[in-house]
Amino acid sequence: MSRYSDLDRPPLSEAALNRALVRPGSLWTGITVVDSTGSTNADLAAAAHGGAEEGAVLVAEEQLAGRGRLGRTWTVPARAGLTFSVLLRPSLPATAFGWLTLLFGVAAASAVRRLAEVDVRLKWPNDLLIGERKLAGVLAERSEGAVVVGMGLNVLVKQEELPVASATSLAVEKAACLDRDPLLRAVLREVEVHYREWAxxxxxxxxxxxxxxxxxxxxxxxxxxxxxxxxxxxLTGRATGIDAAGHLQVTAGGVTSTLSAGDVVHVRPTA
Incomplete structure (x- = not known):
């Protein structure tokens, strides 16, 4: 049982989120909030296989088997973060899909910067950073002609609860907004704007x-x-750009390589 009460970490209201975000013409067609699940991405991928429509959103108050890139696990205490996935069915060439993770990152960074008043930056391809500490991660997976995009954002996670020293949370950063409900609404609204423009x-x-x-x-x-x-x-070099497919360009020894996958480490400048 959590040692924090609902006053410290209040639950999200599925009804309130649906009233705020699901409307005629909206991208979002239904928001489901569950107390606990293994992986919101896995659950929505199964829903996609069953024919679920675009715009389904699944939010978990606690995720027990969350996955990051390269098979890494991702967990936070119950009701301390925003753990959610969305189901998208873009009618676009598959070569464009590489932008979905980056699009989600741009949208989330914009929403968090505005509400929480913290300087959020993006590490290619899927991390939101404050300074060099990870605030959130994004994972996109294709499933049955659809794309499921999931995010884990640390909101009310305390310093002693962070899994690694390189992580942070909005609470640790003393952000202006620590209320998960308006943060989730803002992120989903930003995602909708960017997704529609991109499509x-x-x-x-x-x-x-x-x-x-x-x-x-x-x-x-x-x-x-x-x-x-x-x-x-x-490969060590200078990151010089992002190509038309969302791939990272790195220049080393006068040669520019274009990378579609990889784990980026920012090299600190020497004194």
Whole structure:
């Protein structure tokens, strides 16, 4: 049993979220809040297999088997974070889908910066940072012609509850807003705006301004980085841009490589 009461970590209201976000013409078609589940991404992927419509949102007050990139686990105490997934069915070329994780990051960073008044930046491809500490992560997975995008955002997690020293939360950062309900509403509204603009531009990240918006809050582009690649290799160089497909461009020794996957480490400048 949690040692924190509902006064410390109040539950989310499914009814209130649906009243606020589900309306005629909205992207969001239904918001479900569950007390606990293994993985919201896995649950929505199963729903997609069963024919669930675009715009379904699943929020878990506690996630027991959350997954990050490269098979990593992700957990926070019950009602201390925002753990949710959305189901999207973009009618776009598969080559555009690489932007969905970045789009979600841009939307979430914008919402959190506005409400919480903290300087959130994006580490390619899927982390939200405050300074060099991870505030949130995003994971997109394809399923049955759909894409499920999940996010885990640390809100009320206390310093002693953080799983690693490189993590942080809005509570630790003494953010202006620690109420999960308006934060979730703001993130989903921002996602809807960016997603509609991107879809209307046929997935062209330049035409809809998505690439420019991403670069404006990128903590990676312009930095010296080490990218740990699938298979155990690594590439060290300067992150110089994001290409039209959302891939990271890294220049080393005068040669620019374009990376679709990899674990980025920001290299601290030497004194």
């Amino acid at each position: 209307e531009a046929a997935g062209d990240a330049d035409a809809c301004g998505l690439r420019a918006a991403y670069l404006a809050v990128s903590a990676t582009v312009g930095r010296e980085v080490r990218v740990e690649l699938p298979g155990g290799a690594a």
